[in-house]
Amino acid sequence: MNRVEAIIFAASEPVGRETLARIVGKSCSIDLLIDDIREELRGRPYDLVAVAGGWKHLTRPAYADAIRAAVGGAEKATDLTQSEVLVLMCIAYFQPITRGELSSFFGKEISRDLIGHLRGAGLIASGPRSPTPGAPYTYVTTKEFLLEFGLDTLRELPDFEALEDAGLLSKEKLLTGDIVPDLATHEE
Known part of the structure; x- marks a missing residue:
C-alpha cells in the first residue's frame, strides 16, 4: 500500500493501473489498495482521485482559497472565452x-484561431480523418482536458439531456445562435 501511494505521490501525471500492477503484482487488487489508501486519507486536506485514466493526489476543493492565498495563482490555468467553452463542449x-x-x-x-487556441491549450487534438469527401481533420479531447476538468473518463461528463432538463443548457438556443458569440472572428 505504501509503495502504491509513494508512486502516485511522486508522479507528475496520473498513474495508471498497468504501472501500479508492475509494482505490486498482477494478482494484487489495485482497487482494494486504492480504497484502503483513500480510507487512510479521510480527513486529510488531499485525496487520491481517479482522473484521466489513472490516480493522482489532489488537494480537496475546500482548501482552494487557502492555497491561492498562500501561493497565489489564477483560478484556472486555462482561461477560455465563452466561444471556446461552447466549442469545447461540443x-x-x-x-x-x-x-x-x-x-x-x-x-x-x-x-x-479558435480551434488553434484550444489545441495550443492542449485541450483538443486531431482525431482520425473523417471518411467524408476531402477527409477533413476531426477533433477530440485530450488527457489534458480530462485533467483540467477533473474527469477520469468522458463518461463522467454531465448527461446532455439532464443539463437541458435542469435549464442549464438549451440545444435550441445553441442552434439559433441566441447564446453563441461570433465564432468566426473568435470574439466575445
Whole structure:
C-alpha cells in the first residue's frame, strides 16, 4: 500500500493501473489498495482521485482559497472565452467532429484561431480523418482536458439531456445562435 501511494505521490501525471500492477503484482487488487489508501486519507486536506485514466493526489476543493492565498495563482490555468467553452463542449460530447460539423451545429463558421487556441491549450487534438469527401481533420479531447476538468473518463461528463432538463443548457438556443458569440472572428 505504501509503495502504491509513494508512486502516485511522486508522479507528475496520473498513474495508471498497468504501472501500479508492475509494482505490486498482477494478482494484487489495485482497487482494494486504492480504497484502503483513500480510507487512510479521510480527513486529510488531499485525496487520491481517479482522473484521466489513472490516480493522482489532489488537494480537496475546500482548501482552494487557502492555497491561492498562500501561493497565489489564477483560478484556472486555462482561461477560455465563452466561444471556446461552447466549442469545447461540443467537441467533448460529439467527438470525433470536424470543424465543418461544428460550424453546421452552430450555424456560424468556427474560426481556425479558435480551434488553434484550444489545441495550443492542449485541450483538443486531431482525431482520425473523417471518411467524408476531402477527409477533413476531426477533433477530440485530450488527457489534458480530462485533467483540467477533473474527469477520469468522458463518461463522467454531465448527461446532455439532464443539463437541458435542469435549464442549464438549451440545444435550441445553441442552434439559433441566441447564446453563441461570433465564432468566426473568435470574439466575445
